[in-house]
Amino acid sequence: MPTVLITGANRGIGLEFTRQYVDDGWTVMACCRDPAGDGALELRAIKEGANERVYIERMDMLNHGSIDAVAEKYKGTAIDVLLNNAGIIGPVPIRDHLYAQHFGTIDYDVWDTVIRTNTFAPVKMAEAFAANVIASDQKKIITLSSTVGSLQEDRTAAFCYCTSKTAVTKAVQLMSEVLRDKSVIAMAFCPGYVKTRMGVGGATVEIPDSVTGMRGLIDGFTMNDTGSFRRFNGDTVAW
Numbered sequence: 001m002p003t004v005l006i007t008g009a010n011r012g013i014g015l016e017f018t019r020q021y022v023d024d025g026w027t028v029m030a031c032c033r034d035p036a037g038d039g040a041l042e043l044r045a046i047k048e049g050a051n052e053r054v055y056i057e058r059m060d061m062l063n064h065g066s067i068d069a070v071a072e073k074y075k076g077t078a079i080d081v082l083l084n085n086a087g088i089i090g091p092v093p094i095r096d097h098l099y100a101q102h103f104g105t106i107d108y109d110v111w112d113t114v115i116r117t118n119t120f121a122p123v124k125m126a127e128a129f130a131a132n133v134i135a136s137d138q139k140k141i142i143t144l145s146s147t148v149g150s151l152q153e154d155r156t157a158a159f160c161y162c163t164s165k166t167a168v169t170k171a172v173q174l175m176s177e178v179l180r181d182k183s184v185i186a187m188a189f190c191p192g193y194v195k196t197r198m199g200v201g202g203a204t205v206e207i208p209d210s211v212t213g214m215r216g217l218i219d220g221f222t223m224n225d226t227g228s229f230r231r232f233n234g235d236t237v238a239w
């Protein structure tokens with residue numbers, strides 16, 4: 001069975017990816033920043049039910065040393081799908097911290113952390129695990145971006161989060177070019193407005209529906225799709 005590595009696997013969309021891939025018999029490297037903490041209870045329960053096929057690894061997107069350490073541990077192991085899921089919108093609850101993202105009161109420390117988490121980390125992950133992906137059968141690097149990063153489709157004025165997603169989508173396009181001759185499929189996804197901690201408020205999409213949609217699409221992606229930006233329902237995001 002194939003192998004997937006998932007970042008931010010302890011809750012939200014990442015936890016559901018983990019659950020569904022485990023249910024389908026995949027080997028899952030489930031990465032999160034505090035594997036022993038209360039925030040990883042559900043993840044640990046999944047591992048208990050499927051012990052030998054789930055590896056929980058400590059990995060903090062803001063600590064590249066922790067990414068390199070996991071890459072070193074799995075050197076030589078094929079990874080069919082590298083799933084860059086971990087991300088932040090900024091301090092929560094969002095409604096109490098909107099000022100930090102809005103023109104006139106931008107908090108540049110917040111912007112720095114959001115960019116390092118949402119933009120730098122997925123690229124660092126791809127650099128660290130490229131050899132594992134190239135060694136696999138499926139050769140896919142999937143990065144969760146957002147429609148709010150689209151130049152054409154969105155005008156939300158949350159400077160920190162939106163620009164981090166614009167930049168990572170561009171980075172995915174560049175990755176698709178530099179890895180094209182290795183037959184790696186690099187793709188960006190918008191999961192929809194999903195009912196996670198991040199998507200509270202007007203979120204409309206149930207977590208399992210988003211993940212089921214994305215997994216079906218990931219399964220079918222070919223080199224013709226590399227560099228594209230898709231929504232969980234299959235639409236192409238204009239950006």
Ligand SMILES: NC(=O)c1ccc[n+]([C@@H]2O[C@H](COP(=O)([O-])OP(=O)(O)OC[C@H]3O[C@@H](n4cnc5c(N)ncnc54)[C@H](OP(=O)(O)O)[C@@H]3O)[C@@H](O)[C@H]2O)c1
Binds near residue numbers: 011013039145194203
């Ligand atoms: N929900 C939406 O409507 C929506 C829309 C568009 C795009 N997205 C994208 O979808 C992805 C998943 O979001 P979600 O909705 O599932 O959000 P979520 O419920 O807030 O989960 C975010 C995940 O990222 C992890 N994470 C954050 N910072 C990290 C770090 N420094 N190191 C390691 N892990 C870190 C969190 O771990 P902790 O538990 O340790 O914090 C958590 O597992 C994100 O990239 C997000 O931008 C979501």
